[in-house]
Amino acid sequence: MDLYTSGVRATAGSLRAAVGPETVALRHAWTEEGVVAGPAANGAQVLNLSVALCVLNDTYREAERLGITIDGVAVEADGGFDEDWKSTGISYDVTIDSPAPVEDQARLAAVVDEVAEIPRVLRAGARVVRRG
Template sequence: MADPSPYGVRAGAGTLRSGEGVALPHAWTDAGVLAAPASNGGQVLHLAVALCVLNDTYREAARLGVPLAGVAVTADGGFDDAWRSTGIHYGVELDTSGDPDQVARLHEVVDEVAEIPRALRAGADVRRSAP
Protein backbone atom coordinates (compact mmCIF):
# COMPACT_ATOMS: atom_id res chain seq x y z
CA MET A 1 0.00 0.00 0.00
CA ALA A 2 1.18 3.54 -0.67
CA ASP A 3 2.33 5.83 2.13
CA PRO A 4 -0.65 6.49 4.39
CA SER A 5 -2.50 9.78 4.17
CA PRO A 6 -3.91 11.57 7.23
CA TYR A 7 -6.95 9.36 6.70
CA GLY A 8 -5.21 5.96 6.77
CA VAL A 9 -6.41 3.40 9.31
CA ARG A 10 -5.79 -0.14 10.52
CA ALA A 11 -8.04 -2.72 12.15
CA GLY A 12 -6.49 -5.88 13.53
CA ALA A 13 -7.61 -9.00 15.40
CA GLY A 14 -6.13 -12.24 16.60
CA THR A 15 -2.36 -12.50 16.20
CA LEU A 16 -2.40 -9.34 14.06
CA ARG A 17 -4.16 -7.19 16.67
CA SER A 18 -1.94 -4.16 17.30
CA GLY A 19 -1.20 -2.71 20.72
CA GLU A 20 -3.06 0.57 20.28
CA GLY A 21 -6.48 1.73 19.16
CA VAL A 22 -10.15 1.67 19.97
CA ALA A 23 -11.05 -1.77 21.35
CA LEU A 24 -14.20 -3.23 19.85
CA PRO A 25 -15.91 -6.49 20.76
CA HIS A 26 -15.90 -8.99 17.92
CA ALA A 27 -17.97 -12.13 17.43
CA TRP A 28 -15.11 -14.02 15.76
CA THR A 29 -12.29 -13.31 18.23
CA ASP A 30 -12.09 -13.46 22.03
CA ALA A 31 -9.88 -10.37 22.47
CA GLY A 32 -11.84 -8.26 19.97
CA VAL A 33 -10.54 -5.84 17.37
CA LEU A 34 -8.27 -2.84 17.77
CA ALA A 35 -9.00 -0.04 15.29
CA ALA A 36 -7.01 3.18 14.89
CA PRO A 37 -6.85 6.04 14.41
CA ALA A 38 -10.37 7.43 14.66
CA SER A 39 -9.87 11.14 15.19
CA ASN A 40 -11.57 12.56 12.08
CA GLY A 41 -14.45 11.73 9.77
CA GLY A 42 -12.23 10.51 6.95
CA GLN A 43 -10.64 7.97 9.25
CA VAL A 44 -14.02 6.83 10.54
CA LEU A 45 -15.24 6.30 6.96
CA HIS A 46 -12.14 4.26 6.17
CA LEU A 47 -12.50 2.30 9.43
CA ALA A 48 -16.00 1.32 8.33
CA VAL A 49 -14.44 -0.32 5.28
CA ALA A 50 -11.59 -1.91 7.24
CA LEU A 51 -13.83 -3.30 9.98
CA CYS A 52 -16.34 -4.67 7.49
CA VAL A 53 -13.63 -6.41 5.47
CA LEU A 54 -12.03 -7.78 8.65
CA ASN A 55 -15.34 -9.15 9.93
CA ASP A 56 -16.29 -10.66 6.59
CA THR A 57 -12.84 -12.22 6.27
CA TYR A 58 -13.41 -14.13 9.50
CA ARG A 59 -16.96 -15.09 8.51
CA GLU A 60 -16.06 -16.27 5.02
CA ALA A 61 -12.90 -18.06 6.21
CA ALA A 62 -15.04 -20.10 8.61
CA ARG A 63 -17.49 -20.88 5.81
CA LEU A 64 -14.72 -21.83 3.35
CA GLY A 65 -12.64 -23.75 5.89
CA VAL A 66 -9.63 -21.41 5.79
CA PRO A 67 -7.84 -21.38 9.18
CA LEU A 68 -7.14 -17.89 10.53
CA ALA A 69 -4.99 -16.93 13.50
CA GLY A 70 -5.15 -13.20 12.74
CA VAL A 71 -6.42 -10.58 10.31
CA ALA A 72 -5.33 -6.97 9.78
CA VAL A 73 -6.95 -4.61 7.30
CA THR A 74 -5.63 -1.20 6.32
CA ALA A 75 -7.76 1.33 4.48
CA ASP A 76 -6.90 4.74 3.11
CA GLY A 77 -7.98 7.29 0.54
CA GLY A 78 -8.28 10.98 -0.07
CA PHE A 79 -10.75 13.77 -0.59
CA ASP A 80 -10.92 16.51 -3.19
CA ASP A 81 -11.42 20.22 -2.49
CA ALA A 82 -15.20 19.71 -2.20
CA TRP A 83 -14.67 16.84 0.28
CA ARG A 84 -15.75 14.16 -2.15
CA SER A 85 -13.90 10.91 -1.66
CA THR A 86 -11.29 10.30 -4.35
CA GLY A 87 -11.59 6.58 -3.64
CA ILE A 88 -10.77 4.11 -0.91
CA HIS A 89 -8.24 1.32 -1.15
CA TYR A 90 -7.73 -1.45 1.36
CA GLY A 91 -5.20 -4.19 2.02
CA VAL A 92 -5.60 -7.42 3.95
CA GLU A 93 -2.89 -9.25 5.89
CA LEU A 94 -3.66 -12.77 7.11
CA ASP A 95 -1.97 -15.08 9.57
CA THR A 96 -3.07 -18.40 8.10
CA SER A 97 -1.80 -21.86 7.39
CA GLY A 98 -4.35 -22.17 4.58
CA ASP A 99 -3.52 -23.30 1.08
CA PRO A 100 -2.58 -20.33 -1.15
CA ASP A 101 -5.43 -21.14 -3.56
CA GLN A 102 -7.92 -21.19 -0.65
CA VAL A 103 -6.56 -17.87 0.59
CA ALA A 104 -6.84 -16.31 -2.88
CA ARG A 105 -10.45 -17.53 -3.09
CA LEU A 106 -11.14 -16.07 0.36
CA HIS A 107 -9.89 -12.63 -0.76
CA GLU A 108 -12.09 -12.79 -3.89
CA VAL A 109 -15.20 -13.78 -1.96
CA VAL A 110 -14.71 -11.11 0.71
CA ASP A 111 -14.23 -8.42 -1.94
CA GLU A 112 -17.55 -9.50 -3.50
CA VAL A 113 -19.62 -9.75 -0.32
CA ALA A 114 -18.28 -7.08 2.08
CA GLU A 115 -21.30 -4.88 2.65
CA ILE A 116 -19.72 -1.47 3.32
CA PRO A 117 -17.44 -1.55 0.26
CA ARG A 118 -20.42 -2.73 -1.82
CA ALA A 119 -22.61 0.11 -0.55
CA LEU A 120 -19.91 2.72 -1.22
CA ARG A 121 -19.24 1.33 -4.71
CA ALA A 122 -22.95 1.60 -5.50
CA GLY A 123 -23.18 5.15 -4.16
CA ALA A 124 -25.31 6.37 -1.30
CA ASP A 125 -27.65 9.28 -0.85
CA VAL A 126 -27.05 10.83 2.58
CA ARG A 127 -29.56 13.32 3.93
CA ARG A 128 -30.28 15.04 7.23
CA SER A 129 -33.66 14.14 8.63
CA ALA A 130 -35.88 16.21 10.87
CA PRO A 131 -35.51 15.55 14.60
Protein backbone atom coordinates in the same frame (compact mmCIF):
# COMPACT_ATOMS: atom_id res chain seq x y z
CA MET B 1 -5.39 14.88 -6.68
CA ASP B 2 -5.68 13.80 -3.05
CA LEU B 3 -5.29 16.77 -0.74
CA TYR B 4 -6.39 14.96 2.39
CA THR B 5 -5.84 11.31 3.28
CA SER B 6 -7.11 9.31 6.21
CA GLY B 7 -5.40 5.95 6.59
CA VAL B 8 -6.65 3.52 9.24
CA ARG B 9 -5.99 -0.04 10.40
CA ALA B 10 -8.08 -2.82 11.96
CA THR B 11 -6.32 -5.88 13.40
CA ALA B 12 -7.33 -9.08 15.16
CA GLY B 13 -6.02 -12.48 16.21
CA SER B 14 -2.32 -13.12 15.75
CA LEU B 15 -2.02 -9.81 13.83
CA ARG B 16 -3.77 -7.77 16.54
CA ALA B 17 -1.85 -4.58 17.28
CA ALA B 18 -1.37 -3.19 20.75
CA VAL B 19 -3.87 -0.59 21.90
CA GLY B 20 -2.26 2.84 21.68
CA PRO B 21 -3.21 6.49 22.02
CA GLU B 22 -4.83 6.60 18.56
CA THR B 23 -6.53 3.20 18.64
CA VAL B 24 -9.43 1.54 20.40
CA ALA B 25 -10.19 -2.04 21.34
CA LEU B 26 -13.57 -3.30 20.17
CA ARG B 27 -15.45 -6.46 21.02
CA HIS B 28 -15.58 -8.89 18.15
CA ALA B 29 -17.79 -11.91 17.58
CA TRP B 30 -15.05 -13.93 15.89
CA THR B 31 -12.14 -13.41 18.32
CA GLU B 32 -11.92 -13.53 22.11
CA GLU B 33 -9.47 -10.65 22.47
CA GLY B 34 -11.36 -8.37 20.09
CA VAL B 35 -10.18 -5.97 17.42
CA VAL B 36 -7.81 -3.02 17.66
CA ALA B 37 -8.80 -0.23 15.29
CA GLY B 38 -7.80 3.33 14.58
CA PRO B 39 -7.20 6.07 14.31
CA ALA B 40 -10.74 7.45 14.40
CA ALA B 41 -10.20 11.12 15.13
CA ASN B 42 -12.39 12.50 12.34
CA GLY B 43 -15.23 11.50 10.05
CA ALA B 44 -12.96 10.63 7.13
CA GLN B 45 -11.08 8.13 9.26
CA VAL B 46 -14.34 6.68 10.60
CA LEU B 47 -15.59 6.24 7.03
CA ASN B 48 -12.43 4.35 6.07
CA LEU B 49 -12.48 2.41 9.32
CA SER B 50 -15.98 1.17 8.49
CA VAL B 51 -14.51 -0.43 5.37
CA ALA B 52 -11.57 -1.93 7.27
CA LEU B 53 -13.74 -3.35 10.06
CA CYS B 54 -16.27 -4.77 7.64
CA VAL B 55 -13.58 -6.50 5.59
CA LEU B 56 -11.91 -7.85 8.74
CA ASN B 57 -15.19 -9.19 10.12
CA ASP B 58 -16.23 -10.72 6.81
CA THR B 59 -12.82 -12.36 6.43
CA TYR B 60 -13.44 -14.29 9.63
CA ARG B 61 -17.03 -15.08 8.65
CA GLU B 62 -16.23 -16.26 5.14
CA ALA B 63 -13.18 -18.23 6.30
CA GLU B 64 -15.43 -20.21 8.61
CA ARG B 65 -17.97 -20.75 5.83
CA LEU B 66 -15.25 -21.90 3.40
CA GLY B 67 -13.50 -24.08 5.98
CA ILE B 68 -10.29 -22.03 5.92
CA THR B 69 -8.41 -21.68 9.20
CA ILE B 70 -7.17 -18.18 9.94
CA ASP B 71 -5.11 -17.07 12.91
CA GLY B 72 -5.19 -13.32 12.33
CA VAL B 73 -6.30 -10.55 10.03
CA ALA B 74 -5.08 -7.00 9.47
CA VAL B 75 -6.84 -4.56 7.14
CA GLU B 76 -5.44 -1.18 6.17
CA ALA B 77 -7.78 1.25 4.45
CA ASP B 78 -7.07 4.68 3.09
CA GLY B 79 -9.04 7.21 1.16
CA GLY B 80 -8.40 10.62 -0.22
CA PHE B 81 -10.42 13.77 -0.67
CA ASP B 82 -10.02 16.64 -3.08
CA GLU B 83 -10.19 20.35 -2.31
CA ASP B 84 -14.02 20.23 -2.32
CA TRP B 85 -14.01 17.23 0.09
CA LYS B 86 -15.23 14.86 -2.61
CA SER B 87 -13.94 11.36 -2.08
CA THR B 88 -11.27 10.22 -4.50
CA GLY B 89 -12.03 6.65 -3.45
CA ILE B 90 -11.12 4.18 -0.73
CA SER B 91 -8.60 1.38 -1.13
CA TYR B 92 -7.71 -1.41 1.27
CA ASP B 93 -5.14 -4.13 1.79
CA VAL B 94 -5.75 -7.36 3.71
CA THR B 95 -3.10 -9.44 5.43
CA ILE B 96 -4.20 -12.92 6.50
CA ASP B 97 -2.20 -15.13 8.86
CA SER B 98 -3.24 -18.65 7.96
CA PRO B 99 -1.78 -22.12 7.55
CA ALA B 100 -4.02 -22.53 4.48
CA PRO B 101 -2.44 -22.67 1.01
CA VAL B 102 -1.88 -19.32 -0.69
CA GLU B 103 -4.53 -20.21 -3.29
CA ASP B 104 -7.16 -20.68 -0.56
CA GLN B 105 -6.20 -17.37 1.02
CA ALA B 106 -6.50 -15.63 -2.35
CA ARG B 107 -9.93 -17.22 -2.90
CA LEU B 108 -11.00 -16.06 0.58
CA ALA B 109 -9.87 -12.49 -0.14
CA ALA B 110 -11.75 -12.49 -3.46
CA VAL B 111 -14.96 -13.78 -1.84
CA VAL B 112 -14.72 -11.16 0.91
CA ASP B 113 -14.22 -8.40 -1.67
CA GLU B 114 -17.47 -9.53 -3.33
CA VAL B 115 -19.62 -9.88 -0.22
CA ALA B 116 -18.34 -7.26 2.25
CA GLU B 117 -21.37 -5.09 2.88
CA ILE B 118 -19.84 -1.64 3.52
CA PRO B 119 -17.62 -1.70 0.42
CA ARG B 120 -20.63 -2.88 -1.60
CA VAL B 121 -22.77 -0.01 -0.31
CA LEU B 122 -20.09 2.55 -1.07
CA ARG B 123 -19.44 1.12 -4.54
CA ALA B 124 -23.16 1.35 -5.33
CA GLY B 125 -23.38 4.90 -4.02
CA ALA B 126 -25.22 5.82 -0.88
CA ARG B 127 -27.68 8.67 -0.73
CA VAL B 128 -27.26 10.81 2.38
CA VAL B 129 -29.95 13.34 3.33
CA ARG B 130 -30.54 15.61 6.31
CA ARG B 131 -33.91 14.85 7.91
CA GLY B 132 -34.38 17.86 10.08
